[in-house]
Amino acid sequence: MxxxxxxxxxxxxxxxxxxxxxxxxxxxxxxxxxxxxxxxxxxxxxxxxxxxxxxxxxxxxxxxxxxxxxxxxxxxxxxxxxxxxxxSEIVSERFPVTLQLAVTAFVIEAVVGILAGVLTALRKGKFLDQVVLLSTLLLISIPVFVLGSVLQLELGVHLAIFPISGKDDGWPTSYILPGLVLASTSMAYITRLTRASMMESVRADYVRTAVAKGLPRRRVIGMHALRNSLIPVITFLGMDLGALMGGAIITERIFNLPGIGGQLAQSVYLRERPVVVGLVTLLVLIYLGANLLVDILYAVLDPRIRYE
Incomplete structure (x- = not known):
């Protein structure tokens, strides 16, 4: 290794x-x-x-x-x-904001997406499955700036559950609502990907063998079916981590967060070549690190995969 x-x-x-x-x-x-x-x-x-x-x-x-x-x-x-x-001063000021936003969105999409995908796969064709599929289709169809404005108005202004802009309340309070908006599309894809992968694993021979041996259903689902189903999901999450870091321009603008995305857009407008290339270089390093981490997790999730 x-x-x-x-x-x-x-x-x-x-x-x-x-x-x-x-x-x-x-x-x-x-x-x-x-x-x-x-x-x-x-x-x-x-x-x-x-x-x-x-x-x-x-x-x-x-x-x-x-x-x-x-x-x-x-x-x-x-x-x-x-x-x-x-x-480096710009990165030290703005990178923590984007990092906190990306981590919040990453946790939301991973936890909610995988959980929803597993539940719908185990209840294929039932009411919960139909509701989740319809909800994910809506999330994929709605543009981020529309969803962000609607949630900002409803959850931030009318219900006053979350702050509507800025980072004065700190992490995670100020980042939950923008994190939810940023994670919405990826969360829908992860739900559908987990559902399809889980349904395929449940029908596999090794799962049937585990059931025939009398193993508890929780162990069969968690240790056998889910573990193998997570391989394509981990691939998507690894690629999406870099996308969350670089694709938060609209979300940062909606919620007035001084992150990397806003600085990158401003630098392109001002033609500041060193800033644009420097920030993109940082995002490339994050992509490469995420891909390396995904490859290592493959060997952890699937014992058949070994790197010599």
């Missing part, structure tokens, strides 16, 4: 370089002058603009700019904004 983990970490290095280079090319292709964007509607001072372009290597070709960035990245330097602020 140790050799496998080391090999996967080494394989992640070219992936990181490739993804950051693609993102760097896309940001480089954006029209407009980032130095002029700092000045807004006023014309930037030519002398100051020339100094900044030279300082941030904006006059260099694409490969030269990328080399300066990637060489600093491997020394732990994410770079600085065009205003001279270290990107």
């Amino acid at each position: 140790g050799r496998y983990v080391v090999r996967r970490v080494l394989q992640a290095i070219p992936v990181l370089i490739g993804v950051t280079f693609i993102i760097f090319c896309l940001v480089f292709a954006l029209h407009g002058d980032p130095i002029q964007a700092l000045a807004g509607e006023k014309r930037a001072d030519p002398n100051i603009a020339a100094i900044l372009r030279d300082q941030y290597h904006l006059n260099d070709p694409l490969i030269g700019q990328y080399w300066y960035y990637i060489s600093g990245l491997f020394t732990g330097d994410l770079g600085t904004t065009y205003t001279g602020r270290p990107i």
Whole structure:
């Protein structure tokens, strides 16, 4: 297992370089002058603009700019904004907000989705199954900004159960409602995926053998059927963790949370290449770590899987 983990970490290095280079090319292709964007509607001072372009290597070709960035990245330097602020400070301020939001959404979608999927699989065709299937279809169909606005109005304003914006109440109070909104679509998919996988496992020969041996139903469902059913669910959850970190732009805007998503959207608008590439690099690292964790969990859930 140790050799496998080391090999996967080494394989992640070219992936990181490739993804950051693609993102760097896309940001480089954006029209407009980032130095002029700092000045807004006023014309930037030519002398100051020339100094900044030279300082941030904006006059260099694409490969030269990328080399300066990637060489600093491997020394732990994410770079600085065009205003001279270290990107690491932005990450330290905004990353905890997005992390708390993503963890809240992840727990909600994993617990509720798996539990609902198991219950509906064991009650196929009954009333609970039909209600859950209809509910998941509605969650998939409703856009996030519509669901967020409705829940904010009903649960935050009319019923006053949760705070409607900001993070003043701390975690988890301020993050339950936006976490529920962020997790809604993934929760619906996990419910349906768990239901389908669980129904297939219940009909498997090893489950029938366990029942024939007289094992308690709780043990058969929990230790045999559910354990094997979780493999595709774990795959989805591992991929979705990175999506939750990077896809919270709309949710953070609705609930006024100062996270990575809002900063990323603002940096794209201002054409701040170092910030965009730095934040995307952080999200790529999260994706790679989540995938590695999923591969390790495979061996834990399924004894037939071994990494040599």
